[in-house]
Amino acid sequence: MRTIILSIAIRLLIPLFLFFSLYILFRGHNHPGGGFIGGLIGSIGFIFHAMVHGPQHTVNTFFRINFYGYQHQPTQSRSIYLMRMMRVNRWRKRKRHYLERRNRNRGLLHIEPIDLIAAGLFVATTSGMLGLFLQEPFMTARWVSFYLPFLGRLGTPLLFDTGVYLLVMGIVLKITFVMAEE
Known part of the structure; x- marks a missing residue:
């Protein structure tokens, strides 16, 4: 489905979806929301882009980092x-x-959805292991002492939510790309 209106709209909406998903992610460790909903919202823009342009063009556009x-x-x-x-x-x-x-x-650095899944699992597990290293129970919340104006107090719940965000986004994109190629 290659329409000019949809392709231009998707180009304008992807940054909006990503910004809103990051807002939900950072809001989630103090209020409802968080990594799961943020990952779903963030992957919506990439799903629409894959519907319009195809999964290979989406991977080439967003998941390849050029160091030059x-x-x-x-x-x-x-x-x-x-x-x-x-x-x-x-x-x-x-x-x-x-x-x-x-x-x-x-x-060129190629980022596949499986890499997002692995990074999400690593970050979420690391947030729980921090408590074990300090002789506390697994997944004990640790907070920093300073306060950031837009983010609030940073801590291991935000790190866990970031891992879930990457995990959900990777799983949804992997499923979408596999189904779109068939």
Whole structure:
């Protein structure tokens, strides 16, 4: 379903969904809401984007981090390009293919939904283990002594909610991408 109106609306609504999901996440450790609802709301924008553009375009757009300042990294560095220009006929095809393949994905970090699931489980477990390291029961809440204006007091419940947020978002996106590809 590729309509211009829906694709423009989704481009405008994804930041709104993510902002609102982060608001629900940070609000949740003092009021109703939290990681589960925030993860569901945050994944709605990506689900709509996958419905409009396809799951592979969604992964390429949002879940690949480019460490360079511009969108398309050249496939070869300047020194390799100059060496090729000087000795074009001397290199064998196999070596060129190896160098192009080696430099193609330099600087890209691919984040899969399974990585979000693993990170969420790690963060949620770490928040519970903090109490064990301090000779307290598992999942004992620990709070910092300072207060942040928009977030309130930070502590292990917020860390647990962040883990649940990542876990729910990863599971929903994994299910959506698998179902959209079939």
